[in-house]
Every structure is written in structure tokens, then in C-alpha cells.
Amino acid sequence: MAQRDIDRVIIGCKKGDEACFTQLVDIYGRRCFGYFYRLTGNRDLSDELLSELFVKLVEKIGTYRDGSFDGWLFTMASNIFHDHLRYKQRQTRLLDEHGRRLKSQSAGVADEYDGDADKMQRALAELDSDVRELVMMRFYSQMSFREIADSRREPIGTILSKVHRGLKRLRELMG
Amino acid sequence: MNNSANENLRELLAGFMDEAAARQTAEDIENGEKLLGAYSAPQPDERVLAEVKKNVVAAVRRRRTVVFQRRILTAAVAAAVIIVSGLVLMRYGNQQSSHQTRMVAASIPASVWEGADDADVTVLTAEIENIQSELSGAHSDDGGNGSNDIGDLETELIEVNGDMWKG
Numbered sequence: 001m002a003q004r005d006i007d008r009v010i011i012g013c014k015k016g017d018e019a020c021f022t023q024l025v026d027i028y029g030r031r032c033f034g035y036f037y038r039l040t041g042n043r044d045l046s047d048e049l050l051s052e053l054f055v056k057l058v059e060k061i062g063t064y065r066d067g068s069f070d071g072w073l074f075t076m077a078s079n080i081f082h083d084h085l086r087y088k089q090r091q092t093r094l095l096d097e098h099g100r101r102l103k104s105q106s107a108g109v110a111d112e113y114d115g116d117a118d119k120m121q122r123a124l125a126e127l128d129s130d131v132r133e134l135v136m137m138r139f140y141s142q143m144s145f146r147e148i149a150d151s152r153r154e155p156i157g158t159i160l161s162k163v164h165r166g167l168k169r170l171r172e173l174m175g
Numbered sequence: 176m177n178n179s180a181n182e183n184l185r186e187l188l189a190g191f192m193d194e195a196a197a198r199q200t201a202e203d204i205e206n207g208e209k210l211l212g213a214y215s216a217p218q219p220d221e222r223v224l225a226e227v228k229k230n231v232v233a234a235v236r237r238r239r240t241v242v243f244q245r246r247i248l249t250a251a252v253a254a255a256v257i258i259v260s261g262l263v264l265m266r267y268g269n270q271q272s273s274h275q276t277r278m279v280a281a282s283i284p285a286s287v288w289e290g291a292d293d294a295d296v297t298v299l300t301a302e303i304e305n306i307q308s309e310l311s312g313a314h315s316d317d318g319g320n321g322s323n324d325i326g327d328l329e330t331e332l333i334e335v336n337g338d339m340w341k342g
Contacts, residue, residue: 018235022228029224034216047223051230058234120214139211144182157191164200167207174210 001027010069013061025054028070032077035140039081039133041121049084053077074141075151078133123173131166138163 006027012020032053036046056076064072124132137148145163149156184204188197 016235016239018232021231021235025224025228025231029227030218033219033223037216043217047219047226050219050223051227054227054231055234058231058238118214120211120216135207135211138179139208142179144179145184145187146182156187160188160191160200164204167210168203171203171207171210174214 006069010061010064013057014064021054021058024057028073029054031140032073035074035077035136036081038121038124038136038140040084041125045084049077049080053080056080068143068147070141071143071147071151074137074143078137081133119174123170126173127166127169131162131169134159134162135166135170 009020009023009027013024029050033046033050036049036053037043040046040049053073053076057073060076124135127135134148134152137143138145141148143151145156145159149159152159184201185197188200191197192200
């Protein structure tokens, strides 16, 4: 879909047009699902996060001003994923399951993987959680490095270095 | 739009490293992203997307109701503010006008009242009372000579006025 048409859909959403919101699900739903799936490795959880993202989008669309809509949407998706991680960590603490306590966010996400995780999913689970998230953000949101750096409030050099390291390691693991 | 597609990666990396390293790093990144593209994530079920759309439409309707309720509330608050302001203004205005009346009464020089002859005041008061009773009689008179009575009263008023200024 041309950017001009997407812009028209976004304007419709800002006016509260139901049809435009459903169109937005058609445009971004698959990409956002892919992003969540690659981060969680779990289909059901990705379905839930996807639904949560679009419901939140309805609430927040008025706050989108200009700039990259993809960047705005995926920043919101990243926040939802982090909220989920925090919730999961709280839950784990409450259950006091020391044996299964997360060694890191990476391990925590790996725990959720479906049994039939593909090769790429297993390779991604080997990456540091922060690096994996950056690589996924870059791939699915199609944001520029500068946009990612702005959205995460990190120096662009750091972002470049992390993504480079992550993708290089991924190639080795997939080798 | 400044997205990954129109970003000059090599130029960007050249700001952090020498040209050869920038070229190598850009190649690593491009190849890594190609690999990710080759192993695409599974697609969501169409049923899931339909469910997401249903949730989104419900959220839009919920939001619309909330916005409508908020507008009603704002209008009610605005109306209440206007009514209270009106009441306050009316009360304040009444207080001010009674204050002004007192001011007018006080502004008549005391010498006018003190210097007036008692006999003149008595005559004038009697004339006024007479005119008042004739006026009320003319108003209550249902007969056809009401206009003549009013004409007579006018003449009398002119005479009283003239007498007063003559002293």
C-alpha cells in the first residue's frame, strides 16, 4: 500500500473511523505479530499482545502527531512487550519458583517458546535480550538506525554496534 | 520518510569507523537482514486477525461513548458556571444599585430641605396627593371622559411645576 493511502487511513483513525482501524490491522497486523512472535516464541502470547497493541492504538492514536508512524507503532509494541516481561517477572516472584526463576530476560522468553520453534527462533533465543529486541525492531518496524536511536534514547553508535553484533552472531548460529 | 530503505548505511557507519570497516559492517548488517527475511516468522491465523478487528471496533465504540460522556459533563459544568456567575452578578448588581440610590438621595443638598418653608412643603405635598388620587381615579374610570381627566391633570401638573419654580 502506498504511503499516501496509509496516511489517509491514519487520518481516518484519528477521526474515530472504525473501518480505518480495521484497515490498519490489515496493514500492520502481520508485521506486528511477527515482531511479537520472534520476541516471545509463543503463538498464543503473540495473539494476546497483538490484540493489546491495537486496542492501545485506539486509545493513543490522538497522541500521534507526525514523523514515522511505523516507528511510533513499534515503540508502543516494544513497551507492551516490556510490560509483559515485567508482569511475568512479578508473577514468577510471587510464585516463588526459584528453580525456574529467570536467569535473564532471554531465558524468560525462551521458556515460553512453542515446542515446534523453528531454527531461526532457537538462534534468536541465543542472543542477548536487548540485542534481540533491537534486531527485531529494526527488521519489523523498518525504522532507520537514527529513528531507533531516537525512540530508545540511546546513541546511534551503540545501536549500530548492537545490531551489527546481533546479526553477525545470528549468521554464525544459523551457519 | 527516513526509514531503513532509504538510509545510507555505509555513509552512516563511516562516521564511526574507517571506510573498509564501514563497508564490512554494512555488508554484515545487510546479509543478516536478508537471512531474517529468508526465515520469516509464522503468520497469524485469519481468525486471530478477525478477533483483533472485533476488539478494535469495540474499543472505538467504547472510546466514543467516553468522549460523548466527557463532552456532556463539560457542557454541564460550563452551564453550572454560567448560572452561578449570573446569580453572583445579579446579587452584586442589586447591591450596587441600592447603594447608588442611597448615593442619589444623599447627593441632594441638605440646605434645600432645611431651607424650605414648612408651609410651602405642606402645600406641595397636598397638591401631589390630590394629583395622585385624581390619577388613580382616572385610571379606574371606565367612562368615556378618561382622556379629559388626564388632560386636566396635565394642566394641573404644569401649574404645580410652575408654582414650585416660582417659589
